[in-house]
Amino acid sequence: MKKIINQTDDIIEEMLRGLSASYPKLVHRVEDSRVIAKNESKKQVALVSGGGSGHEPSHAGFVGDGMLSAAVAGDVFTSPTPDQIQIAMKEADQGEGVLLLVKNYTGDNLNFEMAQEMAEMDDIQSEIVVIDDDIAVEDSEFTAGKRGVAGTVLVHKILGDAARAGASLEELKKRGDEVVKKIKTIGLALHAATVPEVGKPGFELAEDEIEYGVGIHGEAGYRREKIQPSKGLAKELTTKILADYEKQPQKVGVLVNGMGGTPLMEQFIFMNDVLNLLKEQNIEVTFHKVGNYMTSLDMEGVSLTLIDLEDETIKDALESEVTTISW
Structure with missing residues (x-):
């Protein structure tokens, strides 16, 4: 294992120190905690999210005006503890309530x-x-039901915009539940992530193999097969996602998310193939995003997220200006 670290026991502590020291004008670390919070807070409903470390820039990279009020980090691929989450809630609360945005994993819930x-x-x-x-698998070793993955970042953005505009806690809860239903994601892996404390990849793929539907913690997907050109990979994921919609949307947003070890060159090639496939089906793409937003340490692979944008207000929220480290 080759990693740019010191001691494995110090990874989270040193990461949080480095993050907060790198962006002191935007965020601060709550003393003696694993909480990153935005510096300037106005009276609005606070948005708090978090999860296991190893998914950077999620979640601390999306703390700031127009997105999250605070984020809390757990150990690598491990939910943050209740007391740390409570610290984040207390730090973020402005008297209007706190909306918790939680990826669907048993420990997080x-x-x-x-x-x-x-x-x-x-x-x-x-x-x-x-x-x-x-939508890749219904249950996995970490979840009861579907997993929460890269679409989480879009929820942060959409609800962050609504909270900044003055929506109430009840309105944000309703809006969030509605938006989640419009978002669908599938990932694929070319090579597994290596958790530093473990020192070896979480699963093995042959040099010419890929796995469809793999989770952001290395959970099993739904099929392994030989690697093929990007066009074939894009067709598999796009087709499967569109088939999952009860009514196929005619306007969508597309997020191509790198899993941590995939060059942007390859992500853009994959996005190009997805856009061509959607154009063939007369589906208009009105929002585009490419990059590393919800990673899995050094996993090689990508995930594809589509969001139904028939509702123009959702597109407007995705396009609104924010001040964060990573959006």
């Missing part, structure tokens, strides 16, 4: 719900939006 109960004792009102955009 349990810990965020426990933190919600703890925050009630501090008179902090809160609601939870659970994000389960991964």
Whole structure:
């Protein structure tokens, strides 16, 4: 294993120190915690998210005006603890309540719900939006139901815009539940991630193999096969996602997300193939995003996310200006 680290036990601590020291005008680290919060807070509903480390820039990279109020980091691929989530809620709360944005994993759901109960004792009102955009598999070793993956970042953006515009906690909860239903994602891997504490890849793929539907923690997908050109990969994921919509949308947004170890050159090639496929089906793409947003350490691969944009207000929210590290 070759990693640019010091001691494996210090990875999260040193990462958070480096992150907050690199962007002191945008964010700060709450003392003696794993919480990154935005510097300037106005009176609005606070948005708090988080999860296991290893998915950078998620989630701290999306803290700032127009997106998250605070993010909390767990150990690598491990949910943050309830007490750390509670610290994030207290730091972010401006008296208008806190909306928790939670990826659908068993540990995250349990810990965020426990933190919600703890925050009630501090008179902090809160609601939870659970994000389960991964349609590749219904259940995995970490989840009951669908997993939360790259579409989470789009939810941060859409609800961040609504919160900044003054939406209430109840309105944001309703909006979030509606938006999640419009987002669908599938990923694929060429090579597994290596968790530093483990020191070897989480699963093995032959030199000429890929796996469709793999999760952001290395969870199993739905099929392995020989590697093929980008056009074939794009067709597999695009076709499967469109088939999952009850009514195929005529306007969509496209997010091509790198899993951590895939060059942007390859991501743009893949995006080009997806756009050509959608054009062939007379589906208009009104929002585009390419890059590393929800990674899996050094995994080689990509994920494809489509979001139904028949509702123009969602597109407007995605295109609004924000001040964050990574959007």
